[in-house]
Amino acid sequence: MTKHPARYQDFNDPQAQPRHTGIASFFRAPIADDPANADIALIGVPFDGGVTHRSGARHGPRAVREQSTLLRRINAATGVAPFSHARVRDLGDCWLEFPYELSGALDEIAAYFAQVHAAGAIPVSVGGDHSISLAILRGIARHRPVGMVHIDAHCDTGDDYMGSRFHHGAPFRRAVEEGLLDPRRVIQIGIRGTTNDPDMWGFSAASGMRVLGMDEFTDQGWAFAAAEARRVVGLGPTYLSFDIDSVDPAEAPGTGTPEAGGITAREALRLLRALRGIDFVGGDLVEVAPPFDHGTITAFNGASILFEILCLVEEAWRKRTESGGMNV
Ligand code: MN
Numbered sequence: 001m002t003k004h005p006a007r008y009q010d011f012n013d014p015q016a017q018p019r020h021t022g023i024a025s026f027f028r029a030p031i032a033d034d035p036a037n038a039d040i041a042l043i044g045v046p047f048d049g050g051v052t053h054r055s056g057a058r059h060g061p062r063a064v065r066e067q068s069t070l071l072r073r074i075n076a077a078t079g080v081a082p083f084s085h086a087r088v089r090d091l092g093d094c095w096l097e098f099p100y101e102l103s104g105a106l107d108e109i110a111a112y113f114a115q116v117h118a119a120g121a122i123p124v125s126v127g128g129d130h131s132i133s134l135a136i137l138r139g140i141a142r143h144r145p146v147g148m149v150h151i152d153a154h155c156d157t158g159d160d161y162m163g164s165r166f167h168h169g170a171p172f173r174r175a176v177e178e179g180l181l182d183p184r185r186v187i188q189i190g191i192r193g194t195t196n197d198p199d200m201w202g203f204s205a206a207s208g209m210r211v212l213g214m215d216e217f218t219d220q221g222w223a224f225a226a227a228e229a230r231r232v233v234g235l236g237p238t239y240l241s242f243d244i245d246s247v248d249p250a251e252a253p254g255t256g257t258p259e260a261g262g263i264t265a266r267e268a269l270r271l272l273r274a275l276r277g278i279d280f281v282g283g284d285l286v287e288v289a290p291p292f293d294h295g296t297i298t299a300f301n302g303a304s305i306l307f308e309i310l311c312l313v314e315e316a317w318r319k320r321t322e323s324g325g326m327n328v
C-alpha cells in the first residue's frame with residue numbers, strides 16, 4: 001500500500017516529491033512494462049560481457065538510476081521540460097536469458113530493442129559496456145542507416161580481439177559493416193590515449209568518419225566540436241552515443257578504460273546542449289562502472305549527461321510529432 005500525500009497535492013507527482021523519497025527509477029519517471037505506453041523509453045542494459053579489461057559496467061544502470069533521482073524536471077539552461085509532453089517511462093532493464101554468451105546476448109538485446117522500436121518508443125539507454133550500442137542499432141536502424149554523434153575516448157572501430165568480433169572496442173565497425181551506420185554521417189569526439197597498434201582506429205578515417213581528437217577539442221573548444229557535429233550529421237536521423245570515459249578521470253573515475261586528459265563535465269553539458277535541433281532517434285550512456293567510482297561522482301555526472309541526452313531526444317521527438325512526421 002502506498003500512502004499518498006494529503007496536504008501537498010503537487011507531491012502526488014513522484015517527480016515533484018522530495019528527491020530522497022520514492023522508488024529510484026530513472027529521474028523518478030513512471031515505471032512501465034509495455035513500450036506502447038511510452039513515447040520515450042528509459043532502459044537499463046546491465047551487461048558488460050564485451051569488456052576487454054576492467055569489468056563492472058553491468059552495475060551502471062542501478063547506480064545511474066539512484067543518482068538520477070537528484071535531478072529535477074526542467075532543464076534550467078534550455079527550458080526544456082522533457083516530461084511535460086512526451087510519455088517518458090522507465091521500462092526497467094533489458095532481461096538476458098544467456099548473459100554469458102556474448103554474441104547471443106547481443107542478439108537478445110537487439111531483439112528487445114526491435115520490439116521497443118516497433119512499439120513506437122524512442123530508446124534512451126544506460127549500459128552496460130559499449131558493445132550494447134551495436135545491439136541497440138540493430139534494433140532501431142535495420143531499415144535505414146543512421147548518423148551518429150559519438151563522444152568517447154576511443155573510436156570503438158577496432159576489429160577481432162582474441163577471437164571475438166563483438167567486444168566493446170568494435171561496435172561501430174560492425175555497425176558500418178551491417179549497414180546500420182552511415183560512416184560519412186558519424187563524428188567521434190574526445191578520442192585520445194595510448195594504443196598498441198598505431199592503426200587501431202584506422203577504420204574510422206578509412207570509412208569516412210570525422211574523428212575529432214582530444215587535442216583538437218582542447219584547442220578549438222566545445223562550440224567548435226558541436227558545429228562540426230551538426231555539419232557532419234546534417235538533417236537525417238541520428239543516434240547519440242556517450243561513453244563516460246570521454247570525461248576526464250578526475251570527474252569520471254568509475255569506468256573500465258580511463259584515459260587521462262578528457263573533457264570536463266561542464267564541457268560535456270555545453271557540448272550536448274549545442275546539439276539541439278539534430279534529429280535524434282535514440283541515445284545511450286555507457287561504461288559507467290560503479291566498482292571503480294569514487295563516491296558516486298561518475299554515476300552522478302553520468303545521470304546529468306543522461307538528462308541532457310533525454311532533453312535532446314525529447315525535443316527531436318516533439319519536432320517530428322508536431323510536424324506529423326514518422327517517429328521511428
Ligand atoms: Mn566506447
Ligand code: MN
Nearest residue numbers: 153154243245
Ligand atoms: Mn571509451
